[in-house]
Amino acid sequence: MALVRRTTIPIPAAAPEDPRDALATGSAAARREAAHRLASDPEAVGILATQLAREPENSVREAILAALGRLGTPEAVEHLFGLLGSEDVWLRNAAIETLQVMDAAVLGALEDGLDHSDSDRRIFAVNVLVSLRHPEAASLALRTLGRDPHVNVCAAALDVLAEIGTPEMIPEIDAAVSRFPDEPFLRFAAKTAKRRIA
Amino acid sequence: MARVLVVDDATTVRMYYRDVLEEAGFTVEEAVNGFEGLEKAIEQSFDLLVVDVNMPKMDGYAFLRQGRAMPELRAVPALMISTESEPQDSARAYAAGANLYLVKPVQPQTLAEAARVMAGIAS
Numbered sequence: 252m253a254l255v256r257r258t259t260i261p262i263p264a265a266a267p268e269d270p271r272d273a274l275a276t277g278s279a280a281a282r283r284e285a286a287h288r289l290a291s292d293p294e295a296v297g298i299l300a301t302q303l304a305r306e307p308e309n310s311v312r313e314a315i316l317a318a319l320g321r322l323g324t325p326e327a328v329e330h331l332f333g334l335l336g337s338e339d340v341w342l343r344n345a346a347i348e349t350l351q352v353m354d355a356a357v358l359g360a361l362e363d364g365l366d367h368s369d370s371d372r373r374i375f376a377v378n379v380l381v382s383l384r385h386p387e388a389a390s391l392a393l394r395t396l397g398r399d400p401h402v403n404v405c406a407a408a409l410d411v412l413a414e415i416g417t418p419e420m421i422p423e424i425d426a427a428v429s430r431f432p433d434e435p436f437l438r439f440a441a442k443t444a445k446r447r448i449a
Numbered sequence: 450m451a452r453v454l455v456v457d458d459a460t461t462v463r464m465y466y467r468d469v470l471e472e473a474g475f476t477v478e479e480a481v482n483g484f485e486g487l488e489k490a491i492e493q494s495f496d497l498l499v500v501d502v503n504m505p506k507m508d509g510y511a512f513l514r515q516g517r518a519m520p521e522l523r524a525v526p527a528l529m530i531s532t533e534s535e536p537q538d539s540a541r542a543y544a545a546g547a548n549l550y551l552v553k554p555v556q557p558q559t560l561a562e563a564a565r566v567m568a569g570i571a572s
Contacts, residue, residue, distance in 0.1 A: 340508040348505050374532055375503070403532040403553050410461045436554040439468070440461045 271295070274302050282306070283314040290318035296326045303342075313345065320349040323356040332360045335375040347375055351382035358385065365391065370401040377407040381414050389415045396427040402434050409437070413444035421445050451568045452476045452494065456486035456512060457501035457530075462553075466499055466560065473561035474570060483507025487515060490522050497568040498522070499560075500547070502531035502538070513546035526567040530555055 268277070270285035275298075277285060282302070289295035296319065303315045319327040331353075334346035350357050357379065364376030377395055380388045389412065396408040405427065412420060428441040453475045455466045467477045478493065480486035482504040490498075498516070502509040509529055516522035529547035531538060539550040549563060564570075 340502065340510055344503055344505055344508055371533055378503075406461070406554060407459070410459045413461055434554055435557055436462075436465055439465045443461050443464055 271298055274298060279308045279311055282308070282311045286311065286314035286318045290321040293322055293324050296322060296324060296330060299327075300330045309341065312342065316345050316349045320353055323353055325359070328353065328357050328360045332357075332364055332376075335364065335372050336369070343375065347378050350379045354384050357383070358387065361391070365395050365399075370404055373399065373401070373404045374407045377404060377411060380408075381411045389417060389420070392416070393420050393423055393427075397423060402431055402437060405431065406437055406440050409440040409444045413440075413447045416444060416448040418449055421449065450474065450476045451496040451570055452478065453497040453499060453564065453568070454478050454480060454486060454489060454493075454495045455499045456480045456483060456504070456509065457499075458482055458504040459501070462501070469557045469560050470499070470564055472557075473564055475564065475568070483509065483512030483515070486512050487519070487522075490516060490519070490525075494521065495525055497564055498525055498527040499564070500527055500529050502529065502533060502542070510541060510545040513542075517546040528563055528567055530560075 268281070270288040273281045273285035274289065286299065289299055299315050299318055303312060306312050306315065319331055331346050331350050334342055337343045337346070361376055361379055364379070365373055367373050367376065377392065380392050392408045392411040393416070396405050396412065399405055399408070409424070412424065416424070424441055424445060428437055431437045451474065453470050455463050455470070455477055457463050457466070458481050463479045467479070470477050475497070478489055478495070480489050484507045486500070500509040500512060509531070513527055513529070526548045527546060528549045528551065529542040530551045530553055532553045534552045542550040548567060551559065551563065
């Protein structure tokens with residue numbers, strides 16, 4: 252009887268799952284991991300945005316938002332700004348927090364947001380300014396205060412200026428607030444901002 | 450003295466409410482978001498909550514929903530104040546557990562009067 256040599260068939264090492272598939276169909280942990288992996292793929296904005304729209308788990312949504320923030324491409328920024336109009340308050344606030352740490356990448360879209368026709372969207376855009384580590388942030392808040400017609404947008408701008416404004420802005424703050432003589436809150440906010448930056 | 454918890458992420462807004470509400474006879478405690486608000490509500494008792502909608506970490510709706518499930522906050526009157534003025538915004542506030550919804554900016558007299566009535570303090 253002839254001897255038959257038994258050959259060992261190597262078992263291929265399991266290929267890591269494609270993060271695009273894992274993001275759509277994996278467990279919550281796998282979806283979170285996939286979002287982290289896609290944070291270095293500039294082509295992944297679309298798939299991240301699609302998953303974000305249907306994702307039920309906040310921890311995965313946080314990972315997707317962080318991925319969009321790390322990508323920082325114009326497409327990612329545009330998507331994040333689009334979320335400021337979401338009816339989902341959690342998502343809206345999380346998008347603001349993401350944009351706040353993106354620095355210069357958001358400036359172009361931010362200027363558009365400050366000119367949005369919806370005053371609430373303008374308020375959310377102003378809220379992005381406060382943590383934006385960019386020298387233009389205070390100037391944009393001051394410009395908004397000087398020309399926005401809505402008292403709540405100006406109030407938000409004053410709150411930003413209280414944090415990052417500079418003393419030479421005080422005359423412009425006074426001039427801007429004088430446009431709203433019947434708004435005690437705005438006078439209070441201006442006084443507070445001036446005291447903090449003087 | 451009646452105690453009010455103001456939950457709002459905007460420093461200037463909290464300071465303004467503090468001025469108005471202290472003038473109206475309240476002792477004021479502040480929280481910068483819903484999480485901090487819930488923590489303070491567990492540690493201390495309040496006669497009134499004044500709550501913003503848009504805040505980081507935990508928004509005002511989530512704060513009220515979770516608060517209404519806690520014995521400490523189940524029956525405390527809640528005044529929600531936000532920049533959002535669409536009918537669905539107030540409906541959402543009431544569904545979350547607010548007793549009154551006002552749109553910013555609120556005049557000092559309006560805030561003081563609403564707070565006194567809600568906390569059961571005679572004017």
